[in-house]
Amino acid sequence: MLNDQDPRIDDSYLVRLAKSGDLDAFGILYDRYADGIYRFVYVHLSETLEAEDLTSEVFLRAWKHLPKYKEQGHPFSAFLFKIARNAIIDYRRKLKPKINRAQELLESTVNHSLNPGSIIENSHERQLLNATINHLQEDYRLVLVLRFINGLSPREVAEIMGRSEGAIRVLQFRALKAIRRKWDLIEKEDHEKE
Amino acid sequence: MRRNKYPLILQECLEKHLLYGESLEDIAAEYPQWGNRLSVDLKAAIYLNNQTNLFNPRAGFISSSKKYLLEKIACGSNTHIIENRRIPSMRLLLPRLLLPFLVVVVILFSGTGVIFAAQSSFPGDSLFPIKTAVEGIRLALTFDEVKDAELHLQYAQDYMVACATLISQERQHDAAEAVQLYEYHVTRTARLLLEQSTQNPVVFSYLLMDFNNRLLQDLETFHILLPGEF
Numbered sequence: 001m002l003n004d005q006d007p008r009i010d011d012s013y014l015v016r017l018a019k020s021g022d023l024d025a026f027g028i029l030y031d032r033y034a035d036g037i038y039r040f041v042y043v044h045l046s047e048t049l050e051a052e053d054l055t056s057e058v059f060l061r062a063w064k065h066l067p068k069y070k071e072q073g074h075p076f077s078a079f080l081f082k083i084a085r086n087a088i089i090d091y092r093r094k095l096k097p098k099i100n101r102a103q104e105l106l107e108s109t110v111n112h113s114l115n116p117g118s119i120i121e122n123s124h125e126r127q128l129l130n131a132t133i134n135h136l137q138e139d140y141r142l143v144l145v146l147r148f149i150n151g152l153s154p155r156e157v158a159e160i161m162g163r164s165e166g167a168i169r170v171l172q173f174r175a176l177k178a179i180r181r182k183w184d185l186i187e188k189e190d191h192e193k194e
Numbered sequence: 195m196r197r198n199k200y201p202l203i204l205q206e207c208l209e210k211h212l213l214y215g216e217s218l219e220d221i222a223a224e225y226p227q228w229g230n231r232l233s234v235d236l237k238a239a240i241y242l243n244n245q246t247n248l249f250n251p252r253a254g255f256i257s258s259s260k261k262y263l264l265e266k267i268a269c270g271s272n273t274h275i276i277e278n279r280r281i282p283s284m285r286l287l288l289p290r291l292l293l294p295f296l297v298v299v300v301i302l303f304s305g306t307g308v309i310f311a312a313q314s315s316f317p318g319d320s321l322f323p324i325k326t327a328v329e330g331i332r333l334a335l336t337f338d339e340v341k342d343a344e345l346h347l348q349y350a351q352d353y354m355v356a357c358a359t360l361i362s363q364e365r366q367h368d369a370a371e372a373v374q375l376y377e378y379h380v381t382r383t384a385r386l387l388l389e390q391s392t393q394n395p396v397v398f399s400y401l402l403m404d405f406n407n408r409l410l411q412d413l414e415t416f417h418i419l420l421p422g423e424f
Contacts (some may be wrong), residue, residue, distance in 0.1 A: 023264050030260050038256075039249040048252065048374075049381045055251075056259050063267055126248040148242035149249055151212075154205065169201040176204075176235045183238075 011076040019066050026066075030059055033077060036150045037084050043145045044088050046130045054091060058084045077152065078159035085142070085160065132182045140175035147172060203228060204235055211236065212243065252374045254326075316356045317375070318368035340397055343386035347408060350379035354412050380409070 009028070017025035037058050042051035061083050069079050133141055139161065146157045147168075154172070158165045203225060210216040218240070222233050312324035329349055336342045353376040360369035387405060390398040 023268060026267070027260055027264055030263065031256065034256050034260065035250060038251045039246065042249050042251075047381065048378060049385060052251065052255060052259065056263050059263055060266070125245070129245060129248065144242060148239055149246055151243065151246065166201075169205045172239075173201040173204050173235065176238045179242075180234060180238050 012071055015066070015069065015071065015076055018063075019069075026059075026063060029076065033080050034059070036077070036152075037080060039149055040081060040084050040145055041088060043130060043133055043149060044141070045091070046127075046134065050091070054084075054087055058087050061087065074159060075156055078156050081146065081150075081152075081156075081160040128186075132179060132186070135182060136175065136178055139171055140178050143168060143171045144175045144179060200228070200231075204232065207232060207236055208239055211240065252378065253371060316360055316365075316368060317371035318360075318365060339386055339389060340394075340401065343383050343390070343401060346379045346383040346386065347405065350376050350383065351408065351412070353379065354415060358415060 011029065011032075014025040014029050018029060034055060038051055038055045041054045041058070042048070045051050045054065058080065062080055065083070069076075133144060136144070142161060143157060146152045146160060147154070152160075154165050154168045158168045161168065163171070207221045207225065210221055211218065218233065218236055221236065225232055309324065309328060312321040312328065315321040315325050333342065333345060336345055353372045357369050357372040357376060360366075360372055383405060387398060387401055390401060
């Protein structure tokens with residue numbers, strides 16, 4: 001029986017076992033990365049249910065594509081986050097044509113002011129942060145979520161985004177600047193309202 | 195030149211804080227030439243880094259979704275290992291059979307009293323896992339989507355009541371879990387309604403009205419509960 005707490009069990013070993021069909025090994029990889037993938041997806045979609053479904057979808061795709069995954073210095077986390085990124089793109093593409101009158105009606109019913117989650121301060125902060133991040137351009141959003149919300153290293157982020165580490169450093173600095181500007185703007189608007 | 199060097203400096207400073215725990219003051223003192231600019235960027239990055247828990251999944255999602263995922267893989271539709279496609283192993287079938295079995299055992303040995311008592315339990319109570327298990331079974335056994343939506347809506351209302359009670363008992367953490375479950379059931383209802391909008395527009399309009407009324411009632415309750423928030 002595999003023990004997740006055993007430090008000798010690294011990702012490469014688990015991936016090798018999973019490739020040979022070991023579901024326990026894949027389950028440990030799920031335990032290690034599901035939280036991170038969920039956070040990544042959630043920040044992009046802002047919907048709990050969709051984020052849950054898509055997290056499972058990412059791991060299903062990972063299992064399917066596992067035979068194609070060759071480690072060779074590419075971390076497993078990068079492989080998963082790349083799949084997650086594509087899954088989000090596919091999800092948004094599928095979603096677009098579905099926006100119809102019925103959906104507009106529903107959205108007007110379940111709008112933010114009716115959202116009971118906002119009674120808890122954390123939920124309110126999460127919604128606000130989500131809205132700010134989602135107003136940033138795609139590569140800024142990716143770099144902030146991967147680096148800070150998910151705590152990945154610049155090397156892992158570079159791998160996922162298909163850029164050099166130097167480019168990630170520059171993006172990171174620009175993205176921080178952009179989000180600071182958004183926050184300043186929100187603060188200014190709040191002051192004006194008061 | 196000075197401008198091009200900044201992203202590298204920022205990265206170094208982030209590592210000093212995030213990996214080695216150096217304080218912001220110490221870091222700022224090491225790079226006086228970058229002044230306030232470095233300080234505000236670091237603060238923004240650290241703020242984001244501290245918000246990780248805001249985006250965590252709801253309690254129980256990882257374990258339940260993992261079970262479901264592994265079962266799905268073992269059942270074959272998504273496996274890359276051909277020999278695993280045919281028969282799901284007992285190791286994976288057992289947990290699936292275990293929950294209904296446990297519920298039956300609990301009913302047999304303690305009577306329906308436990309199940310009944312569990313219905314009025316709240317997040318954080320010892321009987322609460324039985325309540326969620328029973329909810330899961332009821333939902334799994336409902337094959338009509340309209341009834342499914344009604345059931346989700348009923349559960350959402352139950353969690354709203356639970357939330358009110360927990361707040362009055364100053365159990366904020368448990369109340370937050372109740373709100374999460376409320377949100378979950380409301381969202382699930384909204385999704386089922388959306389599906390009905392194309393399949394059955396008449397039923398959809400009726401359900402939408404009911405849904406809307408109930409949400410407005412909930413809003414009033416929250417208004418009484420937390421007058422400053424709305």
